[in-house]
Amino acid sequence: MTLIAKPILKNQLWIVTDGCNKVGNVECNNNVYSVKLGDSQQTFTSTRAIQRVVPMEFQRSPNSVK
Numbered sequence: 046m047t048l049i050a051k052p053i054l055k056n057q058l059w060i061v062t063d064g065c066n067k068v069g070n071v072e073c074n075n076n077v078y079s080v081k082l083g084d085s086q087q088t089f090t091s092t093r094a095i096q097r098v099v100p101m102e103f104q105r106s107p108n109s110v111k
Contacts, residue, residue: 048101055106071095
């Protein structure tokens with residue numbers, strides 16, 4: 046199952062869902078990404094590093110420009 050990370054604060058905070066329910070969040074402070082899923086927490090250096098370990102899709106902010 047691929048999780049979905051929905052941006053709340055651009056490049057700082059994402060809510061992680063399984064498509065319907067919130068299952069955790071991702072926070073970025075000083076270029077360190079903390080992934081909290083249930084009772085576990087892991088740290089990473091980038092969103093790509095997260096995706097190598099956790100099946101997660103990061104959605105873009107609605108107002109972001111390609």
